[in-house]
Amino acid sequence: MARLITVTDPADPRLADYVRLRDVNLRKSLEAEHGLFMAEGEKVIRRAVATGYPVRSVLTARRWVEPLSDVFGDAPVYVADDDVVEAVTGFAVHRGALASMERLPLPSVAGVLAGDLPGQGTGGRGEVPRRILVLEDLVDHGNVGAIFRCAAALGIDAVILSPRCADPLYRRSVKVSMGAVFAIPYARMGDWRDGLAEVRAAGFTLLALTPDQSAVPLHKVPRGERAALLLGTEGDGLSSRWLREADHPVCIPMSAGAMELGVDSLNVVAATAIACHELMRD
Template sequence: MVIPVEDSTDPRIADYVRLRDVDLRKSLEGGRGLFLAEGEKVIRRAIAAGHRVRSMLMTAKWLDRFADLIDGDGDGDGDGVTVYLVSDEVMEGITGFQVHRGALASMERRELPSVAEVLRGARHVVVLEDLVDHTNVGAIFRCAAALGVDAIVLSPRCADPLYRRSVKVSMGSVFSVPYARLKDWHDGLAELRDHGFRLLALTPAESAVPIEEALTGERTALLLGSEGDGLSSRWLAEADQGVRIPMSREVDSLNVAAAAAIACYLLTAAAR
């Protein structure tokens, strides 16, 4: 069903309002159990991962690209998707920016698996402590998917992988890498150790060993810390070993997403 909408304040499109207001979006999306997917590739990956479409928002030029979803034979639930059709001006008034990827979809969240569930059968996992930048979280998910990491575990305060910016930067990889969230930051790493994982803390500290020297082929969890301060002193102390990426030219560290890419490659390559 295609429904024309001419007013950016129309309550039927409340799922899409003020996408740049992070605090509002966290409250709205959490309260309604939804998230937003942007662009055809990401929307279709979300559907393939089992997320149900609540509605879509797009301009007329994109209707043909999503005809299978609108007609009801492309979303897996047998029902056609409701599309709110708007002009470019109304779209920008709703979202606060120009949408260049064709469409937005409001999707239903699925219940997250437990940490135990995502660790079952995994050999290489990444654990994120308090990363707050959604771009970095999305980039790390994309690296993990590309480089063969089996799962990602998030600390309780880590940014939401299903926030629109994370999903967009990951190019939908947040739907292909299993992830779970720790319930307890203070003692949460014990659960990984109980499942047989060796904990490696990535840090620029000179006392840490080069990461290549620490890879033994065991089940390994790579700990990555927040953008500014890195890993907390507690998690550093809880780790089995501190590891670093050797640097040159007086550069002491990399952006956490860049460091994750290098470390994930080395981690999974060592097991090939």
């Protein structure tokens, strides 16, 4: 049975997990220190619980207690009026409930590439991946969440992050992904400089997506049994080092009309969706 606890004071220390959710620097520090992340809304909370993340506590309005009562377990459920919730979090929570979830240890890159994911909470399928994404230095949490959503929708097997990539479990990433960050196994490289060597050693063909229209169109490149699509930041794209290390630079062909209008590339999320669809065609 859930433990319902009515709170009326925004400064109640029991609500420390939920303080100032829009303060990125504070949240990065707090969440790393306490090993937690935020799940917002019924659908996302259910997906997090279904993939094995333990619930630390819940903050919700009373009207959401009954719809979510089956997922609370024995975690404390702090029930508060909307104005109290807003005072704590720093914004109006329209999705009904917030859950503080306990993080689980991430697997190693080698473990993800081998499909060896014991105990992982990120949807570990136990299958050896054939098609993966490798993200280099994407620091926008919304873009990372959207890319995970594309990957989950289009059948990508796993995602590897460079050391400086944004946290997929940051609240905005989770929210934008609609919980897809729980469906895709992922790992973070410990070393950017030599990180691609481990992916290549696992038998992956490295395909570097670039807006450069002199690159080979993605649909014309042989991918082999295992292929890794490398994606860079929306502004600068992939680093010169990763472009050099790739087996093939590849592009999404732009129409002549688009080029005449000065539209020479897509944003990273749109490009990812198109590229993932093409990558999964064989």
